[in-house]
Amino acid sequence: MTTFVDRVELHVAAGNGGHGCASVHREKFKPLGGPDGGNGGRGGDVILVVDQDVTTLLDYHHHPHRKATNGQPGAGDNREGKNGTDLVLPVPDGTVVLDGNGEVLADMVGQGTRFVAGQGGRGGLGNAALSSARRKAPGFALLGEPGEGRDIVLELKTVADVALVGYPSAGKSSLISVLSAAKPKIADYPFTTLVPNLGVVTAGETVYTIADVPGLIPGASQGKGLGLEFLRHVERCEVLVHVLDTATLESDRDPVSDLDAIEEELGQYGGLGDRPRVVVLNKIDIPDGKDLADMIRPDLEARGYRVFEVSAVARQGLKELSYALAEIVAGARAAKPVQEATRIVIRPKAVDDAGFTVTQEGDGFFRVRGEKPERWVRQTDFNNDEAVGYLADRLNRLGVEDALLKAGARAMDGVAIGPEDNAVVFDWEPTVSAGAEMLGRRGEDHRFEAPRPASQRRRDRDAARDEAQGEYDGFSPF
Template structure:
């Protein structure tokens, strides 16, 4: 049964925003008390959080589909819908998040580090929030936005100070079992270790972690043996320790050639050239093993390696090795630059940035409008409601979409698509939509709510309408 998983594909879906409510307040002697539709609730986010007590991605291997809850719709009497509950997923320390194309989205290191994998949809505004002096009784509300849904890949890279590398059955598991409290599986056949083992070692005042990486063989960097499955687990280490078997029973192997082979695989994998190396000659409790260690040690020291002779079984040389590793790790930690304070980078938009683009798509024979606001407004529009469609037309015109279409060469009857190719709203464009809207009268205004107004009041109302229109364009849009 699989108990360790270090790579999974996760399908996450954030919650959808709740729809706004279109409602009119009614009570005795006041049948038209004005709009009182509440806003929809926000959809829940999908959040990944590092928990150092978690060591595997096994849970997501068995259930890779995760979804947050939706926001609730608004209701009458100005009641807003309840926000959806965020879905918090715990991951091991050292988890890397990638998209389907292999691009790194986040590298989660450190207890409590978070990443929003899926953003919940915004709730739609109710007609109470959409009302103004110009639009006193909207007969529509905005729809909630769908939550973000995407596929991501989680890869675990073990966070350890020391990585033990070497051929299968070189004694790495035995070594980590005596240096720390880790209890890996140990046997006298190759590939006993099928998952990385992690142990904590205390040497004087230095506490560090040590990882036993499953056995490597020639071609590991191309995927042979356990190869690429576990080479990623040495990327974060500060020190690489070559564990060499001085008592191997295979006639075609010797410790020096084993070292050269593993170094070649690490070189082909890349990114580990700057890590200090230490060589451990293991199994010197065996007479032939001690003789071979005495023979090859001068050659290894000539290459610049720091060499230790140990026996995991007889507990020989372990204290010297442990304190030597502590010294190298302390130097590596001291050499790391101090963490800088988080800086907030502000990138203001250019003064001539309209917030959207208009391009002609020859393949589809449409003018394509792309931009955060137009696409969001389209998603929030109930196209079964003529008043809501008219409100969308007003917003697009105030944003300048019609002027940009004219400059791009669009003519009456040409196709216009708002959104991406996969999910766009397409319609036949008719110029001067604002003029057409004015001919229909002021949208959302119920004249039954008004009494005859004197001339001075009408002038004040017209000024207020003009100010409301400018405010709605500049400031009112809360998103």
């Protein structure tokens, strides 16, 4: 059964915003007390948070679909809908978030680091919020905005100071088990280690972490063996330790050729050329192993490597190795620049940025793209004529009508607002802009106007009666 997963594809969906409410306040002796429809609640976000207690992505491997809750719709009496609950997903330290194209969205390192993977939809405004001096009693409300949905990839890169690399059965698991309190699986056959093991080592005043990366073989960077799956776990390490088997039973292998082969794979993987290297000659408790270690050590030191002869089984040479690694890790930490306070970068919009674009796509067809127009379309109830008129007013005030005229649009040309896979298409009528002032009076309800004086009502009634009598007197069926 799978117990360790370091790469998953996750399908996240934020909550939808609740719809606004169209309502009119009614009470005794005041049947038309004005609009009182409340706003819809905001949809919940999907948030990734680094949690030190989480070490694998196994849970998301079994349950890859995650959705936050929706916002509740508004109600009458100015009652706003309840906001959706944010969905918080804990991830291991060192998780990299990528989109479907492989672009990095976030590199999550450090306890509590947060990333909003899906933004909840805005709640729709109720008719109480839409009312104004010119639109006293809107008979419509805005719909809640759909929550953001996306497919993301989570990749775990182990956060460790030291990485042990080498051929299978070179003794990496045995070494990490005696240097730290880690308890990896140890056996005398290749590829015993199927997942990276992590241990904590204390050497004097320095505490550092050490990772045992599953065995590499030639061709690992192209997918052979297990190397390609786990090479990413050495990317964050400060020191690479080559664990060489000086007592190998394979006649076609020797420690120097093993070192060259692993370095070739690390070079092809890329990005690791600046990491300091340390060579550990393991299994010197075996006579032939000790003799071979003494023979090749001068050659390795001539290449510039720091070489340590150890025996994980007999626990020889471990203290010197531990303190040497602590010294390198401490130096690497001291060389890192001091973390500056988070800077807020403000990028103001360009002076000529209209907030939308109009492009011609073929003869007689235009597409409008922009955050505001697309959001307004999503929040419009197209079954309500008054809501459609309100959308037309907003687009006209934004300048979409003028932009279409400048782009060469003519009457009955097709206009799409939104992307190709989710757009609203309509036949454009340019005369709408000419009556923009008239359209701006949509939603007025004369029932809410101040009542006329009794004398004026009597005069209007008498005038209507006289007009009707005159028409009757002049009527002739012949």
